[in-house]
Amino acid sequence: MSERVATAEAVASEAVVSEALRSWSAAISDLARAVKAAEPLEVLLGRVAEQACRLIGFDFGAVMLADPPRERLLVRGAFGLSEAYVDRLNTDVPLRVHAPEPGVDAPAARALREGVTVTAADIAGLPDFERLRRLAEDEGYRALLAAPLLTADEPMGVLVTYSARARDFSAAEVELAELLAEHAAVAVETARLRESEQHAIDELSRANDALRAHQGVLDRAEQQHRRLLELALDDVGLPRLVSWLATTVGASVTVEGVDRSVLAHATDSVYVPPPSHAPPRARRRPSSLRERYELVELRPSPAGDGATTAWETPIVLGGEVAGRLWITGATSAPEAVERRTVERFALVAAFELLKERHGIEVEARLSQAVLTELLRQDGDEVPAGLAGRAAALGCDLEAPHTVVVLDVGTSAREDRYDTLPRVAQVAEAVAAQERDRAGRTLVGIHDGALVLLLPAGRADRDHLRRLLPRLEQVTTPQPISAVIAGTGTSPAGHAASYRAARNALQLVRRPGEGRILDLADLGVHGLVLEAGPAPGLSAFARRLLDPLERHDRRHGAALLTTLRAWLREDCSTPATAVALVVHRNTVAHRLRRIEELLGHPLRSPSLLLQLQLAVVVRDVEEIGAEP
Incomplete structure (x- = not known):
């Protein structure tokens, strides 16, 4: 019931945002008509x-x-x-x-x-x-x-x-x-x-020719401003607005985010990108009112990298710099009318970014709700209502999807949910070029883990290698670990894949090291994690390892820990000593004691196989028992 309420609230929030944007557009239209009249x-x-x-x-x-x-x-x-x-x-x-x-x-x-x-x-x-x-x-x-x-x-x-x-x-x-x-x-x-x-007309009536020229400039500026407002009211989107400005000023136009990511660009002829030597803008309130609006000239660097003069103005939203607007490739410096047009365009661009921000937040909440409900289903069929909500987001749950679970390095639940809209935005930006041949990626937090439900064709290591560094910029400076779980179409299969991948994260986590693993990479571990330890396997592991565990409890020893490390280090005594930070003689003594308790030499291939399987089963059981 709580998930349905959350979904209803998210849909209601989207409706409120849409109504607010329509009211805002109507208000701007009313003001534009009043100015024109x-x-x-x-x-x-x-x-x-x-x-x-x-x-x-x-x-x-x-x-x-x-x-x-x-x-x-x-x-x-x-x-x-x-x-x-x-x-x-x-x-x-x-x-x-x-x-x-x-x-x-x-x-x-x-x-x-x-x-x-x-x-x-x-x-x-x-x-x-x-x-x-x-x-x-x-x-x-x-x-x-x-x-x-x-x-x-x-x-x-x-x-x-x-x-x-x-x-x-x-x-x-x-x-x-x-x-x-x-x-x-x-x-x-x-x-x-x-x-x-x-x-001026009253005072300079004798300068009729000059006044006509001045009037033409003013008319052109007013026509440009009116056309800009018309495009904004028609909700054509940032790319078409940028294309209009490029044609108007006869140059290349680029809108960047504060991290220098390109949000939209267009050109009147040959596109000229912004200069690479320009430093990123800080997300701060401009230090002066002139800085908030002024179109600033940026000359080529002294190194002579072939760049031409560029002009730049900030895009300010909520008192902070939300992006920057570049004019490049112009044959001459912008005239006064063009400068004013560019500065006014920055206001419209701020409104477009505000609309996009609201839309991303609403879609992120809906994606979260759909993903949460999907992973809590225990059947093989996707409920019709859930499939419809996913389809509205561009995700076809009837098609094969792969579950990917990530450890983003955050601990506080509030911190994770604060970063969710930004994580969703980054994930969609990286996958945008693949949207035409694969559906939408669902992103959400489930039981404290970041979960991606990717179309099966997109769930590969190359995609994650492009995605994870971008996610690390908005979540944590620490490397992110990711586990690719099973691919399927049933909710029960997705839920099982999620649990297996979540447990695998606990198994492979190493401080300060990010990893991308497929469950298939874990061999026996992956098979046991995916299927879960059967009762017969659990009994087998307890029976084989019981002498070591009883000895450790009675004497405060570390025989089972030493055995785990020895198997992990390919049965190398020196490597085990380094991993446990003990002397190699200590490791050798413990291995002899293990052989005495088990009654067989550790070099026996049959015993080694049984011990490896028993330790894997015990690892998976211990992970599943963690709160």
């Missing part, structure tokens, strides 16, 4: 405040802009707030950017000064905002979120949303508010650009 600035900013409330679930909203001296914040657009409250903020009780005395500061002023999002879960508990508490009581709100309207130079204002009840703000809500604030900043800049353009 040249609505008055107050009306446009009122739309921004309204959309923020509807998208994130607030009761009131306002967009405040700094006055020219940057001394006060003035409400230029509002939703849900009373006119009396807006008038008080703009006249009687102004919001000072720099508080003249304690108790009169405000979160909105702090967001403008520092260029960061400021949240207040409960204004009643904030000692530094005494005047704000009185205003909040009069207007009827308890919590607020203030996101700065960032530009290339400094914040121009803030988007403030209010809640009538005290509440905490999730990371997703903060990200949406910040992205909406960034689009609001673009809208304000566009409106101000129109005002500036009109002023």
Whole structure:
């Protein structure tokens, strides 16, 4: 029942994410139409405040802009707030950017000064905002979120949303508010650009030819921005967006992750990759507002590796660098219009990465739920409901699959589940080129082990050798061990393969050493692990090894341990002494004592075969008895 609830919750979560993305796209479309229609600035900013409330679930909203001296914040657009409250903020009780005395500061002023999002879960508990508490009581709100309207130079204002009840703000809500604030900043800049353009027309009417050229540039920039928003709203995906930008700027365009992995690339003619000497970007908040947006020129290295000049700008998501955008192979430096287009494109790319991140998290939870339910089945037939959920993920459970169990080196259960979405993303990225001829890989945590259910054609050592180093980057710096278990189609067979591979990991684990093993590589061990020790084999092992175990318990000796090591080291006394860190004479004495207790010489081929089988059975039994 718990697995069905988990699956239902995962499906519900995916529906919520999809609905949120549709609401976001509708909001951006509404703003784009308002910008295109040249609505008055107050009306446009009122739309921004309204959309923020509807998208994130607030009761009131306002967009405040700094006055020219940057001394006060003035409400230029509002939703849900009373006119009396807006008038008080703009006249009687102004919001000072720099508080003249304690108790009169405000979160909105702090967001403008520092260029960061400021949240207040409960204004009643904030000692530094005494005047704000009185205003909040009069207007009827308890919590607020203030996101700065960032530009290339400094914040121009803030988007403030209010809640009538005290509440905490999730990371997703903060990200949406910040992205909406960034689009609001673009809208304000566009409106101000129109005002500036009109002023220029009034002032420079005699320079008609120059104005026509300037108008053409502005029209081209606005057309590019409008087309970019249309493509984003059509949900064409990051590759098509990158292809559009490459055609627009007439150069090669590459979007990279912070680890320099290529997420998408395109070119207008011959593709030119980003320079290899560029260092990876750190996942940190940009040190300045200019760094957040600016298209930076990167000249070729002094070593003269043949690289040409490139331009790069960060892709910022949630205050951290989530990737970078490269322009390469351009015949000349980007013009002002092209620079602005590239910088605006970085905002759209951030939204695409946010959608992809949500989709990966939802698919990872669904993959986890399907894999968990599959490994807990005990029949030969796949339930129809389970097969349908797997098919929705691109996995055909009727086709042969191979179970692979990995030891990722993490101990805390929370740590393992925190890394699951990233592990799923890496596993899919490595296998993407094989998706057309083999189905999806299911990834999940089962009883504390990382499990992959791979299509049979993909479960080979070469695939794992490509996969494991990438997984080690997101899970642990220690090498990862992997065991390839049986291939089949029945749930019961997959569950048995999982148990055998899990036990094999315990058998072959060596600290600091990663290994890739097939159960077939383990010989007798693999056969016993896969089938489990039969009652007759267990009785045989107990009967043969009982004299040694009784002697060890009575005298505190280590005869059975010595026998295991001697067999593992190909019956070499010197190698056994090294493995046990004892003198070789000690090993020789123990071997003579074993021969006395068993009544046969150890060099007897028949006895050696029996001892090897008995030790294997005992190893498997001890692993199965571990909690």
